[in-house]
Every structure is written in structure tokens, then in C-alpha cells.
Amino acid sequence: MEPLEKELINACKIDYQAERNEMTLGIRDALDIIDGKWKILIIGTLSFRGKKRFMELLREVDGIAAKMLSKELQELEINKLIKRTVCDTKPITVEYEITPYGKTLDKAIIEIMKWGVEHRRTIMYQD
């Protein structure tokens, strides 16, 4: 095994019995949940900008269609990453907020975002 892979496994606090297979499965599982164009943006919005109502999300997550937003929110709720609350206001409003479990994704999202921002700058200033 590559020294680097050992280091990585260590970083992941994965016992050596588990190793590669569990890492691969881990990536797969994570991708199943955060897959697609929208989920990370939705989670990021709720996690870093606080709770939002449906229409607010529709406006803030640029370009998403109502159907997609609705579907993605349902999936995120099933996976316990966000919480949906119907408020007894008139007209009724619905609030979506990140759960403590959803917050555990912060680190990963921040790393993706940091890389993306750097990448975008790299591309813009080359050529």
C-alpha cells in the first residue's frame, strides 16, 4: 500500500481492517446524498445563511425550478440533513433549516467551495 494511502486512512480514523473498501463505499454514499447540481447549494444556503422559506430558497438558489427545489428538499429531509416546519401563520409559511446532522457536512462543503473559488480564479487569470 502506498504510504500516502496509509496517511489518508489514518486521517480518516479508519481502522486498518476496513481500509480501501470502506473508503470507496464512503465516497459512494456521500455522493449518493450530495449528488446533482443543487443539493450542495441548498445545504450551503441553509447552513451558512440560516433558515429560509420555500420562496426565499427559490429566489436565492439561482436557476432552480420549483419542482426541483421541492424534490431536493424532500430528499434532504428524508436523509435528515434539513428540517421542515410548517408555521401556523396566515398564509401558512414553511421554514426549512439545517439540522445538526446536516451541519456535519459543513467541512466538506467548505473544502469544495474553497477549491472551486481557487479554481475559478486560476482559470480566469490564465490564458
Place this chain on the structure above:
Amino acid sequence: MEPLEKELINACKIDYQAERNEMTLGIRDALDIIDGKWKILIIGTLSFRGKKRFMELLREVDGIAAKMLSKELQELEINKLIKRTVCDTKPITVEYEITPYGKTLDKAIIEIMKWGVEHRRTIMYQD
């Protein structure tokens, strides 16, 4: 703006002029590149297990079809995340390896993997 978002922007070393918009675009750009079921697995394999030949990748990235692998490798090469080298052996072999630029994705991949592994354990031991 939420205090958390300020913190985040700080963490991203993004100047305050850029803020939200650049963060959103960053996530989008990152997703464009690492999107799909396979790219992170391929990059991870090359980054943590060292250079591989086509057939080795076909065997190690479980479940991928030759056509997909071929296509994904081309895209990753275009984005300068991996390097393709034709070796003058008989029969000719082709080596794929991660580039220094590709290595900059390590942190993000590790965070995704760590989350995925934890998530997998959470799911397995609940119920």
C-alpha cells in the same frame, strides 16, 4: 449577513467584495468538474494509490465501464487534473497520474470521504 457566513467567507480568504456570488459560482465550478458517480473515485484512486494504467483503473474503480472510464479520463485530462503518458513499451501501455493541480483536490476529497464513512456508520448502526 449571518455571522456564520462572514466566518465562512473569512475561511475562504475571499475578500468581502466578492462574497456570496463568488461562493456560489465556486461551488458550481467545482461541481462541474467533480460531478457524477466516477470522477472523485478516479481522482482518489490516482491521488492516493499512485499512477495506474487503463486496465488497472478499470479493475480498481469498481463497476465502471470502459467507455465511461475513457470519457472521464479525457475530461480530467482536459481540466489538467491528471496526466496521460504513453509509454514506449511492448505492447504500449498508457499511464495516468495525478498532477500537482489535481492534488489540490485532496482536501476536499478527504472531507467528502470522511463524511461518507461516518454517514455510512451512522446509518448502519441506527434502526
Place this chain on the structure above:
DNA sequence: GAAACTGGTTTCCTCGATGAAACTATCTCA
């Protein structure tokens, strides 16, 4: 009474992602 806002659902459609399997071409070894 009509329009506008809330939070969705439903229907219809298209296009691209992905898979399976066959095919190409070169080289080696038995």
C-alpha cells in the same frame, strides 16, 4: 369579485448520462 402571494404538485417533454457488447488495432507468447 379579481388578483396576488403562500407552498407546492402534476404533466409533458427533451436531452444527456450511462451501460452492454461488439469491434479495432497492435503486440506477445505458446
Place this chain on the structure above:
DNA sequence: TGAGATAGTTTCATCGAGGAAACCAGTTTC
């Protein structure tokens, strides 16, 4: 001479992601 390994490409088919727009139901305002 032909099987098997190298690294793909090509063809055909399917299925689901995602978008556009209409619709629904309740409330409130004009």
C-alpha cells in the same frame, strides 16, 4: 496460427435528471 493482453472506440439502447408551464388550495388585499 490463434489466443490473450494492451487501450481504447463505436453502436445501440435505456432511463432518469431536469426544465417549462399549468394547476391546486388557502388567504389576503385591492
